[in-house]
Amino acid sequence: MGRQKFVDRERELEFFERAYSSGRAEFLVIYGRRRIGKTELLLHFARDKPHVYFLATEKPYRENLRELQRLLAEFLGDELFGKVAFDDVDELFMAFADRIGDERVILIIDEFPLLVEHYRPVLSLLQKAWDLKLSKTGVMLILCGSSVSAMEGEVLAYKSPLYGRRTGQWRLTEIPFFYLGEFLPGYTVEDLVKTWGIVGGIPAYLLQFDPRKGFDENVVEKVLSKGAFLYEEAEFLLREELREPANYFAILQAIASGRNRFGEIVNATGLDKSLVSKYLAVLQRLGIVEREVPVTATLKAMSKRGLYSIKDNYFAFWFRYVLPNKSYLEAGLGERVWKHSAEDFNAYMGSVFERLVRTPEVFFRLTGFRFTKIGRWWRKGEEIDIVALNEREKTALFVEVKWKELREREVRGILKDLERKAKLVGLDEWEKSYGLVAKGIKGKEGLREEGWLVWELRDFERLISSKLQL
CATH class of the missing domain: 1.10.10.10 (Winged helix-like DNA-binding domain superfamily/Winged helix DNA-binding domain)
Structure with a gap:
């Protein structure tokens, strides 16, 4: 279909913009599973700013290094820079650092784990370039990767040569429902x-x-x-x-x-x-x-x-x-x-x-209940779909979730049974509320007038159209 779409990501963009306007060298680590939209996000952020985007590939390390050098030379508008024989990535980055000085430049290295896989010394060499030169410039260096295990184990871990150098990191997650x-x-x-x-x-x-x-x-x-x-x-x-x-x-x-x-x-x-x-x-x-x-x-x-x-x-x-x-x-x-x-x-x-309903942002937007802890509860064959706890105020909201169209009588039965099960949880001194989320609920307004907390898919429609912010 070839459709391109850039949706949401306000928080991530705010994070990048804050770093960009910090007035100091920045070293960010961005990672997340494949297809999550990392590259699109980075390019969207950098599109109107001076930047170099380099995508590491499965090619040998030296070929990747030459391609990176070509892109840096193109950015500098200097053909000679592209012809200098650099022995390794540290020399390349330090020479680039000398050229940009305090100029704010975004340098994105995408799929960084591929460089590490082909040439492990790249970690120590990048550390050297950062310590000696890059950290003293206006560069905003962003290492990006899809291999979560590699990014956490090789870049962010205590044993990594790059440990302690980063100024920020962000694990990109899914678009909210x-x-x-x-x-x-x-x-x-x-x-x-x-x-x-x-x-x-x-x-x-x-x-x-x-x-x-x-x-x-x-x-x-x-x-x-x-x-x-x-x-x-x-x-x-x-x-x-x-x-x-x-x-x-x-x-x-x-x-x-x-x-x-x-x-x-x-x-x-x-x-x-x-x-x-x-x-x-x-x-x-x-x-x-x-x-x-x-x-x-x-x-x-x-x-x-x-x-x-x-x-x-x-x-x-x-x-x-x-x-x-x-x-x-x-x-x-x-x-x-x-x-x-x-x-x-x-x-x-x-x-x-x-x-879905138990997802923190969905649950809060739907119910308005402020919680410190949320999850399921079960014991000896009894189960409650969602228990949301506010441990500071000693309040609890118990919720059942049904992917069904329910009649008013069925809803009353479910909520009465929920009250019974909630007593098994304990929390005797806590203030308790009870709710139900279903695909559809007949007689919803009457139930609400009686004080019951009930929601259906039509309430999701309202939230989708308003896109309330947390």
């Missing part, structure tokens, strides 16, 4: 929620969906069709980011099939406990998997009662609907697979909708 409508104008709020359940807030994935086509048609064409960008993206990402993708695949398959406890994952995969523990830690760090504990759990209980789930919506959907149906999808039966998945997808959306 309330901005999805800008990618898909004309979509109903229900279709936006379902789209979020499949691709989350990843800009590159949202751009795959054609706003001129219906939700189901987009799912079949863009995710469930061989050759489509989102058909094999999960496999590509795991191979790119991880050294032993087969083991990670096995763990994600186990979680997607409902094995949520550590012991269940170990039994399902047949892998050693220590390996599973290590792999789960990596998947958590990458933001693909999350480990939840009851929101009121003590530190001692937290180590025993954790449940694992796939946090990344695209991976959750892919492992539930693409991978198990690969043989059918390879045969071009995507439409049939999707038709047969309708009932299961509705169940899947139940957990997706719950997770």
